[in-house]
Amino acid sequence: MNVDIWTRDARTLATDAVAVFVFEEETPASPELTPFDAALPGLLPTVFGMEMRGKVGDIVTLHATSGLEAKRLILVGAGAREKFDYRALRQRSAQVARVAAKKGVTSLGIVLRDHLDPMLAAAAITDGVITGLYDPALYRKPKEDTTTITSLTLCLTPAMSAAEATVRQGVDRGITLAEAVNFARTLAQEPGNKLTPAEMARRAQAMAEREGLECTIFGRDRMAEMGMGALLAVGQGSAQEPQLIRLSYRPAGTNGDQGPRLAVVGKGITFDTGGICLKPRDAMWEMKYDMSGGAAVIGAMQAIARLKPPMAVDGYVAAAENMPSSTSYKPGDVLHSYDGKTIEVIDTDAEGRLVLCDALAYARKDGGATHILDLATLTGAVMVALGQERAGLMGTDSAFIESVKQAAAAAGEKVWPLPLDEEYGELMKSDIADIKNLGNRYAGSITAAWFLREFVEDVPWVHLDIAGVAWLDSDKPDMAKGPTGFGVRTVVQLAEQMAAAQVN
Structure with missing residues (x-):
């Protein structure tokens, strides 16, 4: 335009x-x-x-x-x-x-x-x-x-006539953000037979080459060598190979070793049948959008590459397809995660947290992240709690939680904090492993976040459950039905906010 x-x-x-x-x-x-x-x-x-x-x-x-x-x-x-x-x-x-x-x-x-x-x-x-x-x-x-x-x-x-140059800067910023949001929306809108994990990785890599980002893609064999048993388990029932995508932005003239480093991690389930714990038929087709968190990460990294904040940012997408087959992981299985923790599988439809836990641990242990934000269409429970107007926000560090809340407010994306009290962790204890992947019927979005918390340790971390805001069931006056691209603007705003605080 x-x-x-x-x-x-x-x-x-x-x-x-x-x-x-x-x-x-x-x-x-x-x-x-x-x-x-x-x-x-x-x-x-x-x-x-x-x-x-x-x-x-x-x-x-x-x-x-x-x-x-x-x-x-x-x-x-x-x-x-x-x-x-x-x-x-x-x-x-x-x-x-x-x-x-x-x-x-x-x-x-x-x-x-x-x-x-x-x-x-x-x-x-x-x-x-x-x-x-x-x-x-x-x-x-x-x-x-x-x-x-x-x-x-x-x-x-007339009162703005002297501001033409700054208005032009605003126009350029608006174009950058809109193109990033629409890129994420296109990824989320793609059907599962078009956007496989490998295709998602290919599009991320093409964007990285175009925008000057570094892109590393780990396939099944490499992840097996690394010990990413949780992410691999989710994808083992599918003919489509799971992928871990890493996109890296470094400010010009630096290697990103100094100062804060933001890691943004996205759930990238390109289609979710629920696996052996099969979902109902009704609206299963919508599960093509279960990679909206990963799409937001890829879109945000495109915008960050163009806006060039003076701070290192890494984007990670844990991409897999959750399918039922003779090779699928099963309820009762015990998985060995990249972090070293063992996980008892209670429900194969609680797969998002499994792919995320390995990506979160990698961002912490190998990626050098000083702060971690993840975005995921993680639970239906957050929709029961907050509807389709706000994302659920949970985290471990009050200052970082406040930073993400401020970034979301400035970006015009609504979030709402939920508790992460120690007592919720009791619901995730396993009789056979270090942790299980599902609690009871209560506080589902909170216990899911508690599971993720186990893999970030002491790194300041915030989780955004975007299940209710990633998709519109019908047209709104300002947006067509379908994927919204929620999270792209918040991630970009957070990176700029953190970079500005570092400079000042």
Whole structure:
């Protein structure tokens, strides 16, 4: 998409449509709307208080016959001004882009509002428009008359005229984030017969070569030599070979040995049948998205490579396919993990924690991580607790937990902390091994996190259970149904946040 900046009067922008955000308390006489009211005499008052009340979700399209160079003026309800943050701006920008595209608009202008930082606002708008227009129909033949928005123009208010350079920086950042999110969404949308563990590794490697990252891929034989018995067990029932993917970013002129090193670990189950403990048929097809945590890691590493924070970051994806067969691992089996701990298998459908534990231990022991964040569609229990609005957050270090919470808030991705008290560990004790992979029916997302905790030891660690937020069951005003790319923005924000703290 081509993104331009307009520093003159927005009424003089020749485009298919110009969009203006409207707050609940505003009227056509409000300073930000007066120029458009003057350009379209008598038109705005006919819709205010009726179709347009400034509430989130309100959208009114006015066709301009004169007074505007644009063919249409789109009024977008933005809610209360005090609640209109960058997340809301991104969502409303995505919403208007989706509405406009359905009307055949190919060029869109959006007017920035003065009360927000110009650079961050530009990033949010650009990010929102690009992610809002994402089409998840990867294999559907496009209709001949299908059009989409190919040109976006950000219209600066007079008060922002001196900020053109910083707005351009925001645009570039927005493009980088949106492309990373959409990359993760594409990976998650791919069906299991297309995106096998090996194919996921191939796409990660292609991205690394393109973006200048180092990529190391461990296959079955190498992982067997290393003793990654937990990850290998999950994949042993499938004809598709499991993979451990490592993506490494190092700031220019350094080897990353000094200062903090962030490891981001993602669950990459490219298809999850549940294994011997077979899932029900209903909605099993959705289990192609059980690698959304790994997809978020790969997408985030692409963005980090482009944004270049001055801190070392490693991304790990534990990729496998969990299938039932004569070679599958079974309930009652005892596995030997890379960490050296033994694991009693209670449920083969609690496989995500098994692939993650070996990757977490590797990041800690061999990767030199000083901080570890993992992302996984780990439990249905987190959806029972938090629904589809927030990811569950658990961890071992209060300062690092707070850093991740701040990063998620700044990135506009909602999380909610859950406890990880010592008592929960009692539920994971095994009669035959060091730990078992499933507790009882209670606190499922917490006991799953407790299992992972055993493999990070004293390294500050945070776990994000993204099972409820990685996928949309239906279209939203700002996003198409399907994968969301949740986590990409949080990881990028966390890396930049940690790098800034190191520099300061």
